[in-house]
Amino acid sequence: MVADPPAALVGAPEGFPPAGVTAVVFDVVGTLVEPAVTVADTYAVVGRRHGIDLDPAAVKNRFAMAWRRQELRDAGAAIPFATSRDRERERWREIVADVFGHGDATDAIFADLWTHFALPEAWRTVRQGALLARAATDAGLLVAVASNFDERLLAIAPHLDPLTRAHGVFPSSEIGWRKPAAEFFRHVERRLDRSPEQLLYVGDDPDLDVTAAANAGWRALLVG
Numbered sequence: 442m443v444a445d446p447p448a449a450l451v452g453a454p455e456g457f458p459p460a461g462v463t464a465v466v467f468d469v470v471g472t473l474v475e476p477a478v479t480v481a482d483t484y485a486v487v488g489r490r491h492g493i494d495l496d497p498a499a500v501k502n503r504f505a506m507a508w509r510r511q512e513l514r515d516a517g518a519a520i521p522f523a524t525s526r527d528r529e530r531e532r533w534r535e536i537v538a539d540v541f542g543h544g545d546a547t548d549a550i551f552a553d554l555w556t557h558f559a560l561p562e563a564w565r566t567v568r569q570g571a572l573l574a575r576a577a578t579d580a581g582l583l584v585a586v587a588s589n590f591d592e593r594l595l596a597i598a599p600h601l602d603p604l605t606r607a608h609g610v611f612p613s614s615e616i617g618w619r620k621p622a623a624e625f626f627r628h629v630e631r632r633l634d635r636s637p638e639q640l641l642y643v644g645d646d647p648d649l650d651v652t653a654a655a656n657a658g659w660r661a662l663l664v665g
Contacts, residue, residue, distance in 0.1 A: 472665065493541050524614060533551065585609035585610070591612055642654035651663045
């Protein structure tokens with residue numbers, strides 16, 4: 442009778458982690474964790490609390506358009522993809538305003554949503570990402586997270602598996618750059634004291650995660 446493979450390796454692709462890799466860096470949202478309640482449902486609930494009744498389907502469509510506008514703004518900035526704590530907060534404030542309108546309730550809705558998504562209980566683990574993080578840890582590799590998140594990630598990470606496995610937590614607001622900027626990846630290299638060929642980036646976005654990491658000279662793995 443053949444024993445089941447160790448739980449840490451169930452779901453890990455063949456050859457993971459690749460030879461020569463000494464550190465695995467994970468994207469966060471969609472890769473390791475996801476909202477416990479969908480963004481659309483959460484926005485709809487908070488909106489109703491402040492007197493704006495939007496169907497979650499409408500929220501989802503408006504959110505997608507608002508997100509795209511902010512991505513285009515960052516790409517077209519005088520210094521593309523440069524960011525900061527102030528810029529990330531502004532990004533989310535403008536997304537909320539685009540979803541709900543620029544009325545009197547917008548600031549209160551934004552404040553509630555900003556606080557909500559800073560809570561560990563607002564998130565849940567993505568199983569595949571957790572399995573890969575565990576497999577990397579069991580292989581003796583350094584595990585870190587680097588994400589187009591803001592400083593709220595620093596509060597969430599110590600309380601939510603598998604983020605608790607990370608030896609380094611690097612939100613874009615603290616790095617000063619968002620993916621796909623090469624500077625995002627260079628910063629992580631310096632902080633982890635690794636060369637590009639020693640690093641594997643794992644994420645769920647073909648462009649921001651896989652292509653951007655490959656362009657920086659890293660290996661990359663698409664999940665999800």
